[in-house]
Amino acid sequence: MPTQMGPRRTRFPTALGIALIGVGAAWWSFAVTAMQVLKPAYPSIGLLGLVSTEGQAAAAANLATPEATTADRLKGRNMALAVLRREPGNVVAARTLGVIAGAEGRESDFIRWLAYGESLSRRDSATEFALIEERVAAGDVSGALLHYNRAMQVSVDARDTLLPILIPATGDMSVAKGLASFLRRRPLWWPHFVQALNGGGTNPATMRLMLKALHLRLQEPSEAAALGDGLQRMIALGDHDGAFAFYRTFRKAPPSLLRDGDFNRTDSFGPFEWSLNSEGGGSSTLQERTDGSGLALFVSAGDTDTDVAWQTLLLPSRNYQLAGRLVAEAASSPPMTVRIQCAATGIELARLTSVPSDTEGTPLKTQFHVPENCRLSKILISVAAAAEGQAAGWVDDIALTRL
Known part of the structure; x- marks a missing residue:
């Protein structure tokens, strides 16, 4: 486990939050506020007297809030360390130690405790959010997206929190290319992502890249509808010709002024068909x-x-x-x-x-x-x-x- 280090530059500006960190064009969109991602209703300090590791871990986390004093953080750190001595696999305690380390400027401990917590479980969304923040601060697109993927794979609530932050960033081609590598594998979160993208995408070129990566199937009504909504979004963004060219990669027929004027298709989809x-x-x-x-x-x-x-x-x-x-x-x-x-x-x-x-x-x-x-x-x-x-x-x- 990580050892304690002297104070260093803080990379965790609000102690418990994913703070707004500018690291270049579109990267600010990855940041998440503390109240969004780490606001579980932890038990009160009265739980300090409990003997269960779960109760003690929750109470330790309660001592690592943004409002915590130095004395509170010290007490929380000692409690979390005690929990890990009894239960080395307690992810809440490991995450709490990382949060406290970040608040105190012990950057290496911050990173190592979070990595240790993630090694225990990838189902702790708060740990993944903190790791997203750390990778964003390092300017690591692929690393940040890796933790986005892990968080959204296991938690629908995480998708609701992260997608409104992620979608504006997809206008950046480097972000879109990184996401495309995950979308090719059709992760569990792809339908939620495409719905959010079709509603809020800002760059038709990156939208085409990501939708193409999914290999959407026209014979599946929900996938055809998703593609149609994407084409409609591209048109709304003003890329009429790009949308039509992308449509034609799915319908291989020669270009025509009007599609299916004799009404013989029963599988029409999207704006360029009936x-x-x-x-x-x-x-x-x-x-x-x-x-x-x-x-x-x-x-x-x-x-x-x-x-x-x-x-x-x-x-x-x-x-x-x-x-x-x-x-x-x-x-x-x-x-x-x-x-x-x-x-x-x-x-x-x-x-x-x-x-x-x-x-x-x-x-x-x-x-x-x-x-x-x-x-x-x-x-x-x-x-x-x-x-x-x-x-x-x-x-x-x-x-x-x-x-």
Whole structure:
């Protein structure tokens, strides 16, 4: 076990906490405050009279709080040493000695006691948090991430504490590369990480690196949804072309202006494929056409005008033709529309509207121009308000062509 040393420069600024330490771009994000990571409700000092090692270890830790006096720390150190003499495998006592050493500037003892505690158990989150702080202070990205991984592997609560700190740091490529090496092995915490990344990622390039490392499988609905959310985040961050190129590494088909205009895919995912509103009054579902010509999008109305399907498009500035079949269920059916809308301005660029008297499906066409600032656009299928659940008809054979 570590021996005591004279006072040295303190690397544990708040004694019990993971303090905010600036060690270069994005590294401050790894720091954690004392109240976040080491605030268990330890038993009161009255436990000093207990004979159990568990009680004595907890009481010793209670004497190592940020408010502890020098006398308290001395008493806590002696108690923790006594616990370890009786029970050498007590991780709380080992961690307490490390905390006290850090508060007193005995840096080598601080590191060695924490390492000893970790050798006893990797399930003590507070020990892992302290080791994260120590590696951050040393500027060791891979070492800090190793302890992030260990903490999050064994504790869901640790994930809740650490991910909000880790996600902003993933914008740094060195951090992202380090995380990718863990993500390739699909650790237990990866779903929580991806959910947090898709909600708060800041760098599309590092997001692609980390999502690629996971080898997400489109045949698994939850993984396809996670990838789709990641693509949507990249678009929101302004990397439209990068998101589309990454999407195409999963869908190997040649690039096209519109995906699945004939509605034959039943495994669509993400913003570059159809999203369907399949619940509620205004909704859409994929069903077989009565003429045996494959699937089509069948639309039902709600009590308000509703978008029932949509897809993100990347359209260079030029002229196009939009075509499609919008087949009314009956002459009294609510009208359906297919429209293209500029994402930047919300301006409608093109529209097709079903004709209530047309129950045979005469193809509709319209020409339109995409201005420079509307490269990112959306195609939306909607239905007008009507009686809840009233069948509107079906849509099929949507096509976009350059002119």
